[in-house]
Every structure is written in structure tokens, then in C-alpha cells.
Amino acid sequence: MASLNDPMILRQIIMDHYDNPRHHQLIEDDSKYLSIRKDSDSCIDDITMQVNINNDIIEDIRFDGVACTIATSSTSILTDLVIGKTIDEAQEIIDNYKNMIFEKDYDEDLLEEAIAFQNVHRQANRIKCATIGWDALQQLIDKYREAK
Amino acid sequence: MFDVYETRKKYPILNGIKMEGHNLVYMDSGATALKPQCVIDKVVEYYSEYSTNTHRGDYPLAHRADEEYEKVRKIVKEFINCNDENEIVYTYGTTHSINVLAHGIKHMLKKGDVVLISEFEHASNVLPWFRLKDEIGIEIEYVKLDEKHHLTPELFKESMHDGVKLVCLAHISNVLGQCLDIKEIAKITHDYNAIIAVDGAQSVPHIKVDVKDLDIDFLSFSAHKFGGPTGIGVLYGKYDLLNKLEAYNLGGGMNTRIECNTCYFIKEAPFKFEAGTPAIEATIGMGKAIQFIMDIGMDNIHEHIKKIRKHAIDRLQNELPEVIIYNPENEGAPLAFNVKGYEGARCQDIGSALATYGIAVRTGEHCAKLLPNLIGTKGSVRASLYLYNTIEDMDCLVDALKDIVAKEKENKGDALSWLL
Structure with missing residues (x-):
């Protein structure tokens, strides 16, 4: 993970996920998907996320909307990290990411590119940008668990 | 006549409070103004x-x-x-x-x-x-x-x-x-x-x-x-x-x-x-x-803000073609702008970058959520001024923007360097 300590690399990761966000198109026939729209009152971020969870496995995850660099890239990285994983594995990733954001202990190996946001606390008003997509997935997982 | 430097002494937050290691340059008075000691x-x-x-x-x-x-x-x-x-x-x-x-x-x-x-x-x-x-x-x-x-x-x-x-x-x-x-x-x-x-x-x-x-x-x-x-x-x-x-x-x-x-x-x-x-x-x-x-006098306040606002607009228009100003001719206090390439949701990155220079601005829709229909961008940076802002504050804003734009040209995404 040495390269992920290089600010230049981290900047490139963020800008790449902002310019070319992964899984960035909503599916029209969303009958198999749980979906949620997260819009922020205090900033522009307004994203919709869809997730198809089958037998506790995240088979597909998608998002779209208008969002800032940090919100878009952090959500894009999240989709890459959790697709194909079980909801328990995804939960562990989310918990570690939240720990990182709120300056607690975390396992950086689980977070891969998401560690680009390890310093977002330096401008705490941007924490909501870095977590909006992650909160969306958390709510969808909770919804899935409740429905089980 | 109104002396802005004397007036600033009456605002405790402008005398000793630092943001990101810099003296506070407060340009968010449209959201709320600072409070004088009295x-x-x-x-x-x-x-x-x-x-x-x-x-x-x-x-x-x-x-x-x-x-x-x-x-x-x-x-x-x-x-x-x-x-x-x-x-x-x-x-x-x-x-x-x-x-x-x-x-x-x-x-x-x-x-x-x-x-x-x-x-x-x-x-x-x-x-x-x-x-x-x-x-x-x-x-x-x-x-x-x-x-x-x-x-x-x-x-x-x-x-x-x-x-x-x-x-x-x-x-x-x-x-x-x-x-x-x-x-x-x-x-x-x-x-x-x-x-x-x-x-x-x-x-x-x-x-x-x-x-x-x-x-x-x-x-x-x-x-x-x-x-x-x-x-x-x-x-x-x-x-x-x-x-x-x-x-x-x-x-x-x-x-x-x-x-x-x-x-x-x-x-x-x-x-x-x-x-x-x-x-x-x-x-x-x-x-x-x-x-x-x-x-202080309402006319003095208005004239002062007009003067410093014009100073910033003149400099931005002459020195930074990368900045789009949405309301250069309006005399009122807010200065609404974007850096080209940072329109819309990315205006927040400019706000965060300006904060690293000690400059407090607001970004986004500013609670005027019908406005994007008019000005064609969903978000903008708003520098809103009040009686305690100075010509030096305006220079600080323009110089910081020039710095951000120059660094951004060297390295795409440099406005996020605070994060890295």
C-alpha cells in the first residue's frame, strides 16, 4: 500500500473516480433493487443509490445524481469495494471507513482506495460529502435486513 | 468618516482568532455577520x-x-x-x-x-x-x-x-x-x-x-x-x-x-x-x-462595501479570466462566482480550498433553490461582505484564487490538497 501514501496518487484516484465514476447509471427496471435518494439540505449533493442483494450478496450496486468531487468519488470507490461481497463483509468495510473518517482505529487494508479520504476531518464540513454514499448503502443494508 | 480599521478592533473574533493558521478573512456575512463587543x-x-x-x-x-x-x-x-x-x-x-x-x-x-x-x-x-x-x-x-x-x-x-x-x-x-x-x-x-x-x-x-x-x-x-x-x-x-x-x-x-x-x-x-x-x-x-x-451610518456601510467589492471585481476581471462572476454590476454585498471547471457541485472544492487560506465563504445554492434555473449553474461560491471587510481582505481572496487556479493548472485536483 506504499503508493497510497503518495498525495499525487491519491489525488489521481479521487479525480479518476470523479471524472469516470464506476457503476454510475441507474437501472430502469429496478424491481430487484432496493433504492434510496439522499439529498443534502446544506449542500448540493443529491444522489440516488440502487442495490441488488441476493442471498446476502451484493450482486449489483449503482448510483447517480449531482454531487461534489468528494461525494462522487467516495461513493464510486464504495461501489467498487462492495460489489460481489456479502452484506457482512460490506458492513465491516463501512464500519472501518466510518472509523477512519471519525479518526478512530481502522484496518486500511479493507479500505483500499477509500483511504484517500482519511484526512477529510481537516475540514469537518466535508465529512457529509465523504459519507453520503456510505450512509446510503448502510440504510439499504438495514432495509434488506429488516425485510428478511 | 468611517474608519474600517478602527471598527475592526471592536470585533473580538477579528482580533486573534485563526482559521487554518491564518488570520480570519470572513466573507460569509450573508449567512450571519460577526458580533461587535458592545x-x-x-x-x-x-x-x-x-x-x-x-x-x-x-x-x-x-x-x-x-x-x-x-x-x-x-x-x-x-x-x-x-x-x-x-x-x-x-x-x-x-x-x-x-x-x-x-x-x-x-x-x-x-x-x-x-x-x-x-x-x-x-x-x-x-x-x-x-x-x-x-x-x-x-x-x-x-x-x-x-x-x-x-x-x-x-x-x-x-x-x-x-x-x-x-x-x-x-x-x-x-x-x-x-x-x-x-x-x-x-x-x-x-x-x-x-x-x-x-x-x-x-x-x-x-x-x-x-x-x-x-x-x-x-x-x-x-x-x-x-x-x-x-x-x-x-x-x-x-x-x-x-x-x-x-x-x-x-x-x-x-x-x-x-x-x-x-x-x-x-x-x-x-x-x-x-x-x-x-x-x-x-x-x-x-x-x-x-x-x-x-x-457608523448606513450610507457609510453601503459605500464602503461597494468600494471594496468593486476592487475585487476589477482585479478578478483583469487578472483571472478563469473566474466567472454572476453579478458584477449589482452593488449589493454578495459576490457570486465560480472558477471555470468548478461550476456546479464542485464549487465546494473551491470553498474548501479557500478555507485553507483562512477565507470563509459559502458554496452551494445558498437556500435560493429556484435560482439555478436562472443562472444556469447549480452551485456557486458566495463571498458576502460586511462593514468590517477591508481592501486587504479582497486582495487576499483574489490572490488565493489566483494561487488555487495556478496550482490546479499544474496538477488537476490540486484544490483538494488539504485532503491529501
Whole structure:
């Protein structure tokens, strides 16, 4: 993970996920998907996320909307990290990411590119940008668990 | 003459508080203005010397609270030059004032009546009227604007018709900053026998607002935007109209008699709108804040801001073609801009980058959520100025933007370097 300590690399990761966000198109026939729209009152971020969870496995995850660099890239990285994983594995990733954001202990190996946001606390008003997509997935997982 | 450097000494936050290791360059006064020491002292004086309730106690300390509290109505009366201090309702701020008005005037409107607003209104001058549409079926119409998104009296006249019963406009837009010719607009409104309610949140702190000269029926504003405490504002209304409004909050302090058979009798305006224990210290602090800016002089404040704003615009236009300014010609305080490539949601990155230079700005939609229809971008950076900003602050903003743009050219995404 040495390269992920290089600010230049981290900047490139963020800008790449902002310019070319992964899984960035909503599916029209969303009958198999749980979906949620997260819009922020205090900033522009307004994203919709869809997730198809089958037998506790995240088979597909998608998002779209208008969002800032940090919100878009952090959500894009999240989709890459959790697709194909079980909801328990995804939960562990989310918990570690939240720990990182709120300056607690975390396992950086689980977070891969998401560690680009390890310093977002330096401008705490941007924490909501870095977590909006992650909160969306958390709510969808909770919804899935409740429905089980 | 007004000396900005002497005035700055009176604001504790401008003397020693650092942001990101830099002296604070505060350009978010459109959201809330900084507080001078005299306002802080006045609030503390209430808590330290006579923190009793108002209109309640039969002892000398309570009498002092009453006196200090009611005295502020006279100060506001002088400030906005209304006929009578009883035309002044204390509210929690502009938003509350407009909600009190919207609720209170509901019984005077009927299905199909038109409330005329603009697309540059703040959410608080939009949503209360949208709700009246849902509740009683009034119609919402928007005034016509020219290609620069300005409202002229001529365009206003074209927007008026006999169906319009109420006109609700921001005197100065909180993003674009155009100062409307409210006097002429009020005259046209009254020619149609309609009522005009002015959102003065951004105008009252910056220019002399004389409700008699402008001949407006209602005016709403907040104290915190001119250096008073938060949680206190004013709804002014011409007395007969004001007294016709129905009270929103019922409770103690606004009634005269309550009977078991559910009959109750309420006070006249302004007291019928002031149920419950008010924000006493904030009200008293508002009085001090008004005296403070009146001593400086509203014309001096306006001229000063115009001068420093022009300095920044001249420099930006000459030195930074990468910056798009949405409202260069408006004299009002907010300066709305974007860095090319950072329009829309990315404007927040410019806000965060400016913060690393100690500069406080606001980014986003600024609660004017209909505005993107007009200016074609969902988000912008807003540098909103007040009497304590200096030419040096403006240079700091321009130099920081130049620095950010230059670094961004070298490394895409450099505006995020604070994060890395």
C-alpha cells in the first residue's frame, strides 16, 4: 500500500473516480433493487443509490445524481469495494471507513482506495460529502435486513 | 468618516482568532455577520445583572428587563422609520417573520388569488407561500426578469394584474445582490390594491430602509445579519394590516382573558404575536446592534462595501479570466462566482480550498433553490461582505484564487490538497 501514501496518487484516484465514476447509471427496471435518494439540505449533493442483494450478496450496486468531487468519488470507490461481497463483509468495510473518517482505529487494508479520504476531518464540513454514499448503502443494508 | 480599521478592533473574533493558521478573512456575512463587543457585552449584561422574565414580575429587577426589552421597539422604529413602535413584532428572525405573516394573512386570501414572488427568493420566502397554495389554493406566479436576471419596475408592472393580492420580494437577493427599486414596485403594487411584503434580510443590514418612504406594507429581517444575536428578528407591518393578521402561536403573554367555556381574548398587535417567554437577551442585543450600525451610518456601510467589492471585481476581471462572476454590476454585498471547471457541485472544492487560506465563504445554492434555473449553474461560491471587510481582505481572496487556479493548472485536483 506504499503508493497510497503518495498525495499525487491519491489525488489521481479521487479525480479518476470523479471524472469516470464506476457503476454510475441507474437501472430502469429496478424491481430487484432496493433504492434510496439522499439529498443534502446544506449542500448540493443529491444522489440516488440502487442495490441488488441476493442471498446476502451484493450482486449489483449503482448510483447517480449531482454531487461534489468528494461525494462522487467516495461513493464510486464504495461501489467498487462492495460489489460481489456479502452484506457482512460490506458492513465491516463501512464500519472501518466510518472509523477512519471519525479518526478512530481502522484496518486500511479493507479500505483500499477509500483511504484517500482519511484526512477529510481537516475540514469537518466535508465529512457529509465523504459519507453520503456510505450512509446510503448502510440504510439499504438495514432495509434488506429488516425485510428478511 | 468611517474608519474600517478602527471598527475592526471592536470585533473580538477579528482580533486573534485563526482559521487554518491564518488570520480570519470572513466573507460569509450573508449567512450571519460577526458580533461587535458592545453587543456581546449587552447580552452578558442581561444575564449578569437582570436576567428576569419580561411582563411578569412585580419587583424592580423585572422592571429593568421590561424597560430594556421594550426600549428596543423604539430603537427599531427609529431604524426603519415606521409610524409607531407597536408596528414592530419581535420574531425569531426573517424566516419566522415570513411564516407569521403567511399564517396570519391566510384568512385574507382565497382560492385563485395570486401571490407574486421571484425565482431569486430565499427558501423562506418561497415555501410558506407554496404551503398556502396547498392549503387554500392560492396561485404562485413569478415576476418577469430581464436577461441579466434583474427586475425593473417596468417588468414588475408587466407581471402585475388584478388577480395579484400579495407581492413578496427580497429587497436585495441573497445570491445575486440586486437591490430592487422597492419604492416604485410598492407604488405599482398599491395601484393594483395589492399588499407588498418585503424580505429585508439582506437589505436592512446594508442600506437605509425607510418603510414610510418606500411605503411597504410588511418588512421582515433578522438581527444576526447586522451583528445582533441569533434568534431574534422583526416583522414590521402597517398597524391596521398587522392587526388584521391572525396569531400563529397562542399562549402566555398574548391573551387578556381565558374562560372555562373555551372563550379567550387576545391582545392587539404586536403583543398578540408574541406568545411565550421571548429571546430577551437577544432582543436587547438587537437594540445595541442597531445603535452600533446607525452610529457608523448606513450610507457609510453601503459605500464602503461597494468600494471594496468593486476592487475585487476589477482585479478578478483583469487578472483571472478563469473566474466567472454572476453579478458584477449589482452593488449589493454578495459576490457570486465560480472558477471555470468548478461550476456546479464542485464549487465546494473551491470553498474548501479557500478555507485553507483562512477565507470563509459559502458554496452551494445558498437556500435560493429556484435560482439555478436562472443562472444556469447549480452551485456557486458566495463571498458576502460586511462593514468590517477591508481592501486587504479582497486582495487576499483574489490572490488565493489566483494561487488555487495556478496550482490546479499544474496538477488537476490540486484544490483538494488539504485532503491529501
